[in-house]
Amino acid sequence: MRNILVIEDSPLVLKILEHLFRKETGFQPIFCASMGEAQVMLETSAELFFAAIVDLNLPDAPDGEIVDVVMSYHLPCIVLSGTYxxxxxxxxxxxxxxxxxxxxxQHSYEYAFRLLHRLESNSEVKILIAEDSDATRHYIRHVLTPR
Structure with missing residues (x-):
C-alpha cells in the first residue's frame, strides 16, 4: 500500500478524491487541508509518502508555495488547479x-489517479543514456531524474 499525501481545502474536491481512493486498493490517502498541516506531516513523516496530490491555491499558500515545500522533500507532485x-x-x-x-x-481526477499508477509502474524503471556529448547527456539525465 502506497501512502499519498493529499493537500486540498475544498470539501467538494475532497469528497471526489475520497471516493476515488476507496475504489483504489493500492493507495492510502493522508489528507491535509493547509500548507501548515502539510509541513508538519512532511517534517515528521516525509519518508512514508510515495507521492503528493496538491491543490495549487490553499488559504495559507495562495500562490502555489506548497509545491516548493513538497518538492523540497523529493516527492513526485501532481498539481490540481481550479484555473488554467x-x-x-x-x-x-x-x-x-x-x-x-x-x-x-471527474475525468481530471481519474487522470490524476492514472498518473499515480504510472509513477508506481515506472518507479523501478532504469534508463541507459547513450550519447557522446557530455552536455546533452547531462541535460537528458537532468530531465529524466525525479526531483
Whole structure:
C-alpha cells in the first residue's frame, strides 16, 4: 500500500478524491487541508509518502508555495488547479511536477489517479543514456531524474 499525501481545502474536491481512493486498493490517502498541516506531516513523516496530490491555491499558500515545500522533500507532485494559466503551468513543469491537472470534471481526477499508477509502474524503471556529448547527456539525465 502506497501512502499519498493529499493537500486540498475544498470539501467538494475532497469528497471526489475520497471516493476515488476507496475504489483504489493500492493507495492510502493522508489528507491535509493547509500548507501548515502539510509541513508538519512532511517534517515528521516525509519518508512514508510515495507521492503528493496538491491543490495549487490553499488559504495559507495562495500562490502555489506548497509545491516548493513538497518538492523540497523529493516527492513526485501532481498539481490540481481550479484555473488554467499557461504561464503558471509552465512554471510548475519547470519545477519538476508530474503534471498540472485542471479541476474541471471527474475525468481530471481519474487522470490524476492514472498518473499515480504510472509513477508506481515506472518507479523501478532504469534508463541507459547513450550519447557522446557530455552536455546533452547531462541535460537528458537532468530531465529524466525525479526531483
Amino acid at each position: 494559466n499557461e504561464q503558471r503551468r509552465d512554471q510548475m513543469r519547470l519545477k519538476g511536477v508530474v503534471d498540472y491537472v485542471l479541476k474541471e470534471s
